Amino acid sequence: MRLPCEVSVSSRLLPSAGLRGPGRAARALLSLGRPAGGAGGGGVWLLVSTARDRPGTKYQLRENIEQLFTRFVEEGKATIRLKEPAVDVCLSKANASLLKTFLSAVKLANSGTHEENLPLSPLVPPKASEVEKPKTKMMITSRKEYPLTRNFPYSLEHLQASYCKLARVDMRMLCLKSLRKLDLSHNCIKKLPATVGDLVCLQELNLHNNHLEGFNAALCGSTLRKSLQSLDLSQNKIKALPAQFCQLQGLTHLRLDDNELIRLPFKIGQLKQLRFLSAARNKLPFLPDDFAKLSLENLDLFGNPFEQARPLVPDIQLEIPLTLLELSARATINFRIPYGCHILPSHLCNDLDMSKTCQCGHACLSCFIQTTVTMNLHSVAHTVVLVDNMGGTEAPALRYFCSLTCYSQFLDRHLQSVR
Incomplete structure (x- = not known):
């Protein structure tokens, strides 16, 4: 059995000797097996091989594990604490499911039971490609x-x-x-x-x-x-x-x-x-009404055939009185009533998702007044690339109104601003 991961081996005797611990973890291949020819006293051994030390270091496992630390095994991390030598083999960046299987085999090797059922590997140096750092x-x-x-x-x-x-x-x-x-x-x-x-x-x-x-x-x-x-x-x-x-x-x-x-x-x-x-x-002939909600650092709309804004020539799609569908749709959005395909037909949900917002803040579905107004793009972006070769930084944007009253109030404000 083999497990590719990152490994650091630290001696528990180093602090008492005033020595520093190991450096960063290195890419390694861990193998469980028996030494060739029955050398090493039998039992299952752990071989830790790295790119710098491909022959690796062997550790006997039978009755030699002091503790297994598996709290973070779901994150691909674990530690095998050995009795002799007194080292901690710290594993990281391992596949979580492979790591669980590997640790289960390590437990059986420690107890010495059912060793014949363990999927052991030959304790031979791995190929260079098996211990090299993964290509990212x-x-x-x-x-x-x-x-x-x-x-x-x-x-x-x-x-x-x-x-x-x-x-x-x-x-x-x-x-x-x-x-x-x-x-x-x-x-x-x-x-x-x-x-x-x-x-x-x-x-x-x-x-x-x-x-x-x-x-x-x-x-x-x-x-x-x-x-x-x-x-x-x-x-x-x-x-x-x-x-x-x-x-x-x-x-x-x-x-x-x-x-x-x-x-x-x-x-x-x-x-x-x-x-x-x-x-x-x-x-693009114009920008959507929702464009005004953006907060950009850089905006480039150069070379679009923007139309001239025409706030005084509205497209009126009002029905008076409003239909029951329109009234119920407006109420659903305005009062933030939850909806979904488990409650309403999917086409109604799609219509609600595409509802317009009037300047007064209320919603409208298919009954509205639509017009275009001039938007200064600096209101939504810190840096604006010129819209055309004339040095303009303005573009037409759609605006929606839920009623004649809202549109009339907009006209009053617009006419006062141009006087």
């Missing part, structure tokens, strides 16, 4: 470098596979549970599988310069909802992002440049952690 970063920048016949190292935390002409996300990448940064820029990927959401540690995802036409809504409700911090979707063919996109609450950096976006996510103001937003050279 891999950079692939051409198709000829791309591994076709071997798997990616499972220990990878940063993987770049650019300029490889990939038409889809390689399913082998989705087994890399420690992956924090995935760079698939400059490929030919058209669609993201929902299984990308299985990368529970993923913080940065770079899909710059691909052929994406959308963003999988299922990813927005996956573990990426909390883990993903940086997303680069620039230079693709995306026309719109799903309403669920704003569930990615951990986003701090978002790049959407050089797409075909005709609108930004309706509830973009829910991205409370967002600090850097770039959506230059798209087809």
Whole structure:
């Protein structure tokens, strides 16, 4: 039986001799077995091998374990305290399930019972690859470098596979549970599988310069909802992002440049952690009403065909009297009544999720007055890239009103401000 992990061996006699303990833990391979030819007095022995000392150090286990410390075994940590020599073998960064099995075997070896049932390994020096530090970063920048016949190292935390002409996300990448940064820029990927959401540690995802036409809504409700911090979707063919996109609450950096976006996510103001937003050279005619809730450090909207704001030319979609559906929907949102697909039909839940907010703070669903007003982008961002070549930093933004009264009050304030 073998267990790869990190190990530090400390002598309990060092403090009494005034000596310092061991340094940092080293990558090691632990083996349980019997010495060749029956040397060492029989019984099961523990072999600790590292990259610097591949032959390793052997420790007899039969009736030689003073105590096992297993409080943090679920975190891949444990300590084997031996009687002779008086050392502590401290294990860390081990697979939790493998560590439990290994410690169970160590207990049996100590008692000397059922040794014939133990899955023992030959006590021989391991290969260099077995004790080397796990590879955490891999950079692939051409198709000829791309591994076709071997798997990616499972220990990878940063993987770049650019300029490889990939038409889809390689399913082998989705087994890399420690992956924090995935760079698939400059490929030919058209669609993201929902299984990308299985990368529970993923913080940065770079899909710059691909052929994406959308963003999988299922990813927005996956573990990426909390883990993903940086997303680069620039230079693709995306026309719109799903309403669920704003569930990615951990986003701090978002790049959407050089797409075909005709609108930004309706509830973009829910991205409370967002600090850097770039959506230059798209087809945005105006910004969503929720845009005003953002608090950015840097904003780039250059090269969008923004329309002229027309606050005095409203789009009136009011029904008087209001329908029962509209009244009940407004009451549900205004009074914060809980709802869900276990209570209401899914299409009604979707409608409630997309409700508008009037300037008075009340909600409206399908009965409202809509207009566009001029927004100074410095009100939502510290640094603003010029919107056009004329030096402007303003853009049109949608505004909604739940009634004629609210719209009339807005008009009064607007006309007073332009006098």
